[in-house]
Amino acid sequence: xxxxxQRVSRSSVTVDGKVVGAVDRGVMVLLGVTHEDxxxxxxxxxxxxxxxxxxxxxxxxxxxxxxxxxxxxxxISQFTLYGDCRKGRRPSFSTAARPEIAEPLVEQFAExxxxxxxxxxxxGVFGAYMQVEIHNDGPVTLILERV
Numbered sequence: 687x688x689x690x691x692q693r694v695s696r697s698s699v700t701v702d703g704k705v706v707g708a709v710d711r712g713v714m715v716l717l718g719v720t721h722e723d724x725x726x727x728x729x730x731x732x733x734x735x736x737x738x739x740x741x742x743x744x745x746x747x748x749x750x751x752x753x754x755x756x757x758x759x760x761x762i763s764q765f766t767l768y769g770d771c772r773k774g775r776r777p778s779f780s781t782a783a784r785p786e787i788a789e790p791l792v793e794q795f796a797e798x799x800x801x802x803x804x805x806x807x808x809x810g811v812f813g814a815y816m817q818v819e820i821h822n823d824g825p826v827t828l829i830l831e832r833v
Contacts, residue, residue, distance in 0.1 A: 687727040687791070688767045690716040693740050693826035697760045699810040700817045707808030712757030713740075714820050717795060718767030719788040720781050727832040728791050732798030735759070740826050748826075758806045759799050762818055763792045785813060 691713050698708035715735065741750040741757070752759065765788065769777035783791070789812045799807045810816045 687720065687723045687731050687795075688718040688829065688831045689731055689735065690764070690767065691735055691738070691740075691828045691830060692716075692820055693823045694760075695821045695823045696819075697821060698819045699760060699762060699808075700819070701811045701814045706811055707760055709758035709760045709806060709808055711755065711823075712759055712804075713752055714760045714762070714818070716762050716764040716767060717792055718764050719783040719791050720768055721783050721787070723783060723787075723791055723832075725791070725794055728795040729798050730832050731830060732795055732802055734830060734832075736799060736802035736804050738828070740828070753803050757804070758808065759796075759804050760818075761792065761796045761799070761807065761809045762816065763788065763810065763812050789813070 694714045696710050697714040698705050736753055737751050739749050739751050741755045743749040765779060765782040768782035769779055771777050796807050796809050
């Protein structure tokens with residue numbers, strides 16, 4: 687399981703011209719799922735993201751977590767995080783999990799974030815063409831992977 691985590695001042699996702707998920711201060715998470723992933727990886731990653739100290743304290747140091755600042759999370763399924771571009775010109779997505787495996791794990795990951803205390807947790811529509819608006823704060827962008 688791989689996540690691109692961006693600290694945001696706000697973020698939203700639109701499907702067919704309608705906003706289906708949005709958060710103000712918090713994080714936007716692009717989440718990729720591979721064949722070997724399961725609930726253990728989803729739980730670990732949710733706990734890690736909820737506790738990451740990527741928000742500034744009174745002295746301007748990144749010492750506060752998503753939970754400390756009361757931030758939300760926008761979770762977007764992103765199978766292209768497992769695109770392999772080493773050969774040829776077209777990415778191979780053979781290591782990305784099939785939708786019937788990935789979709790429930792993405793939903794479980796979002797639920798684990800809620801259980802960690804993150805509110806709100808919003809998401810896109812699995813498998814839909816989505817337009818994601820990201821107001822990256824900092825910018826702060828991290829890549830996390832649980833193998």
